Amino acid sequence: MRWFPKTAAMAVAATLCTVAVGCEADDTEAELEQRQDGQDDRFVSLGKADSNGVEDRSWAAACVLNVANQATLEQLDDDMSLWRTAAKNIVAARPYDTLEQLDDVDWVGWYAFRQMKGYGVEKGFCPGLNEEYVPADEAESTAAVVEASLEHVQGEWDEGQRPALRDAHPKAHGCVRAFFEVDNDALPADMRVGIFANDGKEHPAWIRFSNGSFTPSPDTEGDIRGMAIKLMEVPGAKILEKEKDAQTQDFLLINTPVLMVRNAYDYVEFSQKAFDGNPVSFFFGLNPLEWNFRELTITLKTLAKKIASPLQSRYWSTTPYKLGDAYSVKYSARPCEGESNKRPDGAGPDYLAEVMAEQLSAGDRCFEFMVQAQIDPETMPIEDPSLEWDAEKSPYLVAGRIHVPTQRFDSPAQTDFCEHLSFNPWHSLPEHAPLGGINRVRRSVYDAISALRHDLNERPRVEPVDHTVPGE
Numbered sequence: 001m002r003w004f005p006k007t008a009a010m011a012v013a014a015t016l017c018t019v020a021v022g023c024e025a026d027d028t029e030a031e032l033e034q035r036q037d038g039q040d041d042r043f044v045s046l047g048k049a050d051s052n053g054v055e056d057r058s059w060a061a062a063c064v065l066n067v068a069n070q071a072t073l074e075q076l077d078d079d080m081s082l083w084r085t086a087a088k089n090i091v092a093a094r095p096y097d098t099l100e101q102l103d104d105v106d107w108v109g110w111y112a113f114r115q116m117k118g119y120g121v122e123k124g125f126c127p128g129l130n131e132e133y134v135p136a137d138e139a140e141s142t143a144a145v146v147e148a149s150l151e152h153v154q155g156e157w158d159e160g161q162r163p164a165l166r167d168a169h170p171k172a173h174g175c176v177r178a179f180f181e182v183d184n185d186a187l188p189a190d191m192r193v194g195i196f197a198n199d200g201k202e203h204p205a206w207i208r209f210s211n212g213s214f215t216p217s218p219d220t221e222g223d224i225r226g227m228a229i230k231l232m233e234v235p236g237a238k239i240l241e242k243e244k245d246a247q248t249q250d251f252l253l254i255n256t257p258v259l260m261v262r263n264a265y266d267y268v269e270f271s272q273k274a275f276d277g278n279p280v281s282f283f284f285g286l287n288p289l290e291w292n293f294r295e296l297t298i299t300l301k302t303l304a305k306k307i308a309s310p311l312q313s314r315y316w317s318t319t320p321y322k323l324g325d326a327y328s329v330k331y332s333a334r335p336c337e338g339e340s341n342k343r344p345d346g347a348g349p350d351y352l353a354e355v356m357a358e359q360l361s362a363g364d365r366c367f368e369f370m371v372q373a374q375i376d377p378e379t380m381p382i383e384d385p386s387l388e389w390d391a392e393k394s395p396y397l398v399a400g401r402i403h404v405p406t407q408r409f410d411s412p413a414q415t416d417f418c419e420h421l422s423f424n425p426w427h428s429l430p431e432h433a434p435l436g437g438i439n440r441v442r443r444s445v446y447d448a449i450s451a452l453r454h455d456l457n458e459r460p461r462v463e464p465v466d467h468t469v470p471g472e
């Protein structure tokens with residue numbers, strides 16, 4: 001269901017549409033009677049069934065569904081020049097939750113999809129800035145992700161894994177003490193909200209650096225690297241009821257600007273195929289029109305990425321967050337000293353923790369914490385973190401600085417403390433609420449997994465209030 005490999009099929013369909021059928025709206029009743037469903041089948045064979053180049057669950061899909069659900073018969077018939085029968089059928093079969101339902105309507109084909117999308121864009125039927133659009137199957141996908149994650153953690157426990165680890169990012173390189181200093185000079189006034197309202201405020205923070213892979217693996221292997229930041233001394237009610245009164249705020253970042261999946265549905269597909277030992281089938285299914293080239297490129301790039309040290313890598317949120325009422329933003333943390341991708345000579349399986357220990361025994365380190373605003377809902381969508389928001393169009397603005405002072409972070413007590421912390425994108429002030437489908441899935445998953453591993457490990461879930469490590 002992708003734009004780019006479909007081009008050829010769409011061209012053929014367009015030709016047939018004009019030559020054999022004549023895609024005009026002024027068809028008479030008599031003409032219509034002659035054209036029965038057989039014509040519709042022709043679209044099916046040309047890709048009608050996969051929505052004619054509009055990706056399921058995408059911004060364009062939301063445009064088409066909004067038009068199909070809301071446009072008047074006259075708009076469909078006259079303004080969009082659809083077949084009168086198609087327009088009537090669309091109105092009669094409302095409402096539509098999915099493109100597939102719309103696709104099933106008689107006389108609705110490639111041409112109708114294209115017209116509806118164009119009209120939606122032109123006449124304001126599409127989601128605007130900061131607007132989420134929830135696919136109909138998201139609850140089902142979310143339940144599947146939660147179930148699979150719980151099964152994985154429980155399964156490892158049943159096989160003797162002690163302690164129960166995080167389902168994702170189980171391998172830590174260490175939790176370091178840090179300070180997050182708000183610097184809102186570069187932010188416009190209406191971005192100075194939440195954390196960023198208090199210029200100069202220095203929040204003590206914990207940062208956990210990790211490998212992403214589901215099983216702890218040698219650092220020499222390609223992987224996503226995580227940077228989970230927990231600010232302390234953050235007053236104000238938090239989004240999650242259970243943690244409403246905690247004085248902490250989390251930001252979760254990884255070392256790639258884009259995610260290899262677009263939405264909850266794709267996440268389920270990808271994880272199931274990976275779990276069955278055949279992740280490649282996620283990228284190359286039986287139908288070449290559905291090959292996931294973008295996802296493949298992101299995966300290969302991510303896995304090929306080497307880092308010299310967790311402190312010399314840049315990190316991104318990949319998914320968007322509210323910034324007050326006016327903005328949606330993505331976050332990025334960039335090392336002040338610049339990035340380095342040079343893996344040290346003789347790097348061993350745990351070299352990331354070792355390099356970080358060496359660097360933090362020799363001096364302080366820092367990161368700039370930045371926000372990037374969404375300025376175009378189509379090319380910078382809320383719902384698809386596999387698309388990078390163009391930093392030339394909307395540059396990242398510095399919103400704070402993270403200081404990591406010289407320290408030792410690898411005592412047994414601190415390692416244990418780190419293991420039992422929880423980071424969650426929803427552990428947040430409402431001013432920084434997570435947005436988009438992947439974040440909505442995370443609302444259920446993180447809490448469920450953190451609760452399970454704390455239960456299994458018989459450890460309470462506690463939010464830290466300062467830099468003290470219990471037992472040290």
Ligand code: HEM
Binds near residue numbers: 208209253259264421
């Ligand atoms: C559907 C998508 C995702 C799922 C299902 C998922 C799942 C999880 C789970 C279950 C954990 C462990 C939570 C715990 O036990 O406390 C975790 C940790 C983490 N996730 Fe995700 N994740 C997703 C997307 C993302 C994205 C988009 C990011 C991007 C920034 C991210 C970054 C992290 C990081 C950095 C950690 C480690 C947190 C720590 O250090 O404790 N995840 N994820």
